[in-house]
Amino acid sequence: MSDKPMRKGITTGTCAAAAAKAAIMAWKGQPVAAVEVISPQGVxxxxxxxxxxxxxxGGTAWVIKDAGDDPDxxxxxxxxxxxxxxxxxGVMIKAGEGVGTVTKPGLAMPVGEPAVNPGPRAMISRAVEECLPPGMGAVVTISVPGGEKLATRTLNPILGIVGGLSIIGTTGIVEPMSEEAFKNSLVPQISVVQALGYNEIVFAPGKIGQDIAINRYGIPAAAVVQTSNFIGHMLEHAVKYGMRRVLLFGHLGKIVKVSAGIFHTHNRMADARLETLAAYLAAGGAPQAAVEEVLASTTTEAVMPIIARYDMTAVYKVLAERASARAERYVFGDLAVGTVIVTLKGEILGLDQTAREIGGHLGWNIR
Known part of the structure; x- marks a missing residue:
């Protein structure tokens, strides 16, 4: 097996921002062979x-997506x-050929908007604005030739994104996703946390949850690591490194899978989010109409207004408690686990008592 590091790539968002900047340069009569753009994290x-x-x-430019060693x-x-x-x-962003449009609620962008996520939008706007003369703006149309056909092999049709692909990327960089290599690359984060003197650790399935935990709720950045989809793998290694307690901190869409005993949370491995929510709502006394609405939804974000309308928000605490119990069972009781469930905007939906204890010990600002 080769020890050669896997090559990183760039996201569709980075490509779109770079193409937009190059198009402005072409309009100015200064065509370029490469451009620098700034990620949402300032990189x-x-x-x-x-x-x-x-x-x-105006101008037109194009960039070829390079996913590195990721099977994208x-x-x-x-x-x-x-x-x-x-x-x-100002900068207006439009969807051209092969870029989808949002048609259902519960996604990062509202209904009717191009499926260009907030991170890429910020990158595109910044890249364009820094090249425009003062007082001028631009309309940016992003296209992906052949994108509509490619999108049939993604979750976009199920999510209600029609007409093409989504322009995505929260960091601007594609991390290689060879499963074993990626899983093994995640584990050293635990040893770093341990080396800093912690015997408690916060597991966030993604960067959004990690940022919310640190920036909104004041959890020490040194104690928070990303697990990606490999929550079970990381729980096992937390035991090996001698961690005492784990706080699961993430979006409802990931945590609800753990509540169902799913510890590899990629949608191609297991996706029972809506069914799990429906089951726990039914067990909590929700009417059949509520259960049917949940099962007819496309995302867990879209389910949240339904749960609120039927006054069933107590289900979130139950799901948090259940996720903790399933995680503790997964490692045969070798860890105490607490769980916090948040929205994409960072609002806490539910948490359990163990989460309060771990978070309090880590000095978070939740009371």
């Missing part, structure tokens, strides 16, 4: 530009940005 990323040219009132369905696709210069300040 400078360089992307090669495959081509660009000026058009009447969008690897090698062309991400195109067409820029039309406007006399009105």
């Amino acid at each position: 400078a990323l360089v992307a090669p530009v495959a081509g660009s040219y000026a058009i009447a009132g 369905i969008t690897n090698g696709v062309k991400i195109v940005a067409e820029i039309m210069i406007s006399g009105e300040p």
Whole structure:
């Protein structure tokens, strides 16, 4: 087995931002072979530009998506940005060919908006604004030729994103996802936490949960690590490293799977989110109409208003308690586990008593 590090790639969001910046440069008569864009975390990323040219009132450019060593369905696709210069300040982003439009609630962008997520939008806007003359704006149309066909091999049709792919990426960088290599790359985070003197650790399935835990609730960054989809794998290694307690901190869509005893949370491995929610709501006395609405939804974010409308929000605490119990059982009681469930915006939906104890000990600002 090779010890060669796996090569990182760039997200579709980075490609779109780079293409938009190159299109502005083409409009200005300064075509470029590569551009630098800034990630949502402030990291400078360089992307090669495959081509660009000026058009009447703007410019067009394209970047070829390089996913590195990640088996990404969008690897090698062309991400195109067409820029039309406007006399009105600000940047408007539109979906062109092969980029989807949101048609159902519960996603990062509202219904009717192009499926260009907040991180890429910020990158595109910043890249364009830094090149525009003062007082001017632009309309940016992002296209992915062939994207509509590719999207049929993603979850977009189920999520209600029609017409093409989503432009995504919270960090701008694609981390290689070879499963064993990626799982093994996550484990050293635990030893770092241990080396800093902690015997409690916070597991966040993704970067959004990690950021919420640290920036909104004041949990020490040194104690928070990402597990990606491999919650069971990381729980096992927390035991091996002598951790005493684990706080699971994440979005309802991931935590509800743990409540059902699912410890590899990738949707291709197991996706019983809505069924689990429906079962616990039914057990809590929800009417059949509520259960049917939940099962007809597409995302857990879309289920939240339904739960609120039927006054069933107590289910979140039950799910948190159940996730903790299933996690403790998974490691045969070698860890105490607490759970916090949050929304994409960082609002706490539910937590259990063990979570309060661990969080309090770590000095969070929840009372």
